Amino acid sequence: MKTPFAAFRLRIAFIFLAVAAFVLGYVGMRTYLVSRPEFARSPLDIVYYDLQLFVLDPIPFDGMTPLPWTLELARFIAPAVTIYALIEAARLMLTTEIRRIRAREARRHAVICGEGPMARGLVEKLRAAGRDVVVVTSTPVTVLDDPRVLQVVGDARTPAVLRAAGVGRAEVLYACEQDSSTNTGIALAAHRVRRSAAGPLAAYVLISDPDLCAALRARRLGVVDPPGIRLDFFNLDELAARVLLDRDPVDECLPVTLVGLDGFGSALLVGLARRWRLRSPQSQPRLPVTVIDADADATLSVIRRRCEFIDSVLDLTTVHPRLLDSGEHAPADVPQRVYVCYRDEDLALKTALTTLRLWTRSPRSLVIRVERQGMFDQAFQGVSLLEDLAGLLRVFAVTEEAGDPRLIAEDLIEQLARTIHENYVYGCLTSGESPETNDSLVAWPKLPESLKKANRSQAQDIGRKLKAVGAVLASRVDPGLGFAFTEAEIERLAAMEHRRWMDERAADGWTHGPSRDTVRKLHPDMEDWARLHESAKEKDRNVVRHLPAVLAMAGFQIVRMEGAAPEVPRSFL
Structure with a gap:
């Protein structure tokens, strides 16, 4: 060739x-x-x-x-x-x-709809993993100089265009256009194409607004996936904040400075709070965080309503940017991290490079959020064309860091499963347990796969439980709209939870036995609800009682639909 x-x-x-x-x-x-x-x-x-x-x-x-x-x-x-x-x-x-025929007849490939940096990043990562890729763009542009990447030109919201991209036989679809409604339209078109196809298509829809993303994800939990498609929504800023904290965790109780409370800044703040909450909650002091933003007080008010625990784990101080520029505000202690999180890339770079008080006190790192990899990160950290403040300055590209197929594939169920585990860890640590006495008190990535599977199964069943009592899930925008299960509902849902648990264990080969035996897979709680011991019933009741708190930690709340009768979940699409 x-x-x-x-x-x-x-x-x-x-x-x-x-x-x-x-x-x-x-x-x-x-x-x-x-x-x-x-x-x-x-x-x-x-x-x-x-x-x-x-x-x-x-x-x-x-x-x-x-x-x-x-x-x-x-x-x-x-x-x-x-x-x-x-x-x-x-x-x-x-x-x-030939390329048109190859695209139309491709099998088990990935379809990427979009031509921006997000789409290009996904193409590169999927090709590096050896996946076949078909890209759908509205104009005949070169997404990647790789002859193995097939391209279809047209409106991805049109079923005929998606058929030409082989969506009928694809394994996964990414809707990566800049407009959220366009991406949702692509998912609808994919559903029409896949309605009669064998096997589900995993469709991931990019939603740029984090609140809208949470609201749409909430609407997915209580419904059964329609034939042919498994839909989920994702937000880059939320994924990027998690990547940054996973890669460079804040482990010491030293000050942190956060500049800008745009989507990434807010996600980073909540992520810091959730992680700090799990660090010896009985004795751990609050983490000091200084927030520099013109609308810091208003934005923090919204965050506090949604994450009521945040003030119990973070010692928050707000500063207006003009006070920092004028020298009226001088931090008392050297920050261990400074995160510049403005959505405007030029403003983020300008703030980091011209606000001398952010770096003359020598924080351990000064992290600048940018939208995508570009000239600045190469200039500072690649060829060292520009001086990087003695290794202090780091450029963090949201699109490349968060646009990872493995991260995007962690859907709402995975998010809720993580939160269920975090809530369990927090409860155990609060009651005095430790990783030395309970080997399940580890971070989610280190949790055994069998326990991850159990948490996912419990998360998957949340929608069914809410439907059973005429309630729905919503993004946590109005915590004042209180919710509490009645005692009768707790009893009913606890019985449902026990049956779910029994079915899960039975599918894994467990049966009833007088005492728990992990080798022979025997368990004394493998009994019908009526014959179950009261202490075992109380465990299931606690799962139900803690459900509102678990959902609140994940950014959701339960809303009771007045007059709504329990119903069988219907398809979303």
Whole structure:
């Protein structure tokens, strides 16, 4: 296969030959026509005869007069150029058609709808993992210089375009356009294509507004996935904040400065609070956090309503940016981290590089949020074209860091399962347990897969339980709208939880036994609810009682629908 550079050089060579053939043909034709007075010899006539060399039919050649060497050479070069052009055109047409067929007939591949940095990042990561990729763009742009990446041009909200991308046989779809409604429309079109397909298509929809993303995810929990598609929504800022804290956790009770409470800044603040909450809650002091934002008080008021625990784990101080610029505010202690989180990339860079008080007191790192990898991160951290403040400055690209297929695949159920585990860890630590006495008190990534599976199963069943009592899940925007299960509902849902647990264990081979035996898979609680011991029933009741708090930790709340009767979950799409 020719490399792109080799193909380019070949095209340049034939262009040169075409020009040479034309020039030689013109000179030779002018000389030749001196001996053929019956033909016109004006410059335009000569050009006309010259161009006929490229189609093998020059009129003046009807005679037997010897040809000048220039014309003799041109009469062979010109047709060769024409033949090459015809072959190249046929090849391009055939290649385009073959690629269309390959895209339409592809199997178990990934379909990416979009042409921005998010789409390009996904293409690169999926190709690096060896996945086949078909990209759908509205214009014929080059998303990645990789001939193995197939492209379909058209509106991805049109089922016919998605069929051309092979969505009927695809394994996963990413809707990555900038507009959230466009991405949702792509998911609807994919559902229409996959309605009769065998096996579900995992469809992940990018929602730029975190509140809207949470609201849409809440609407997915209480419904059964429609045939052919498994839908979920994701927000880059939330994923990016988690990546940053996983990679560089805040482990010491030293000050943290957070500049900007845009989507990423708010997600980072909540993430800091959730993680600090799990660090020895009985003795751990509050983590001091200074928030610098023009609307810090108003934004924090919203965050406090949604995350009521935040003031119990963080010691928050708000500062207006103008006080920092004027020198009226000087932090008492050196911060261990400074996060510049403005959504405006230029403003973030300007703030980090011109607000000297952020870095003259030598924090351990100064992290700047940018939208995507670009010139600045290369200049500071790649080729070191610019000085990085002695290693202090770090550029964190949200699109590249969070646009990871593995992260995006962690859907709402995975998020709730994590929160269920975190709530369990917090309860155990509060009651005096420790990782030395309970080996389940570890971070989610270190939790055994069997326990992760149990948490996922419990999270999956939340929607069914809420439906059973005429309630729904909503994003946590109005905690004042109180909710509490009645005693009768607790009893009913606890019985449902026990049955779910029994079915899960039975599927894994567990049966009833007088005492728990993990080797023989025996458990004394493998009994019907009516015969279950009261202490075991209380465990299931506590699962139900703690459900509102668990959902609140994940950013959701339960809303009772007045007059709504319990119903079988219906399809969302």
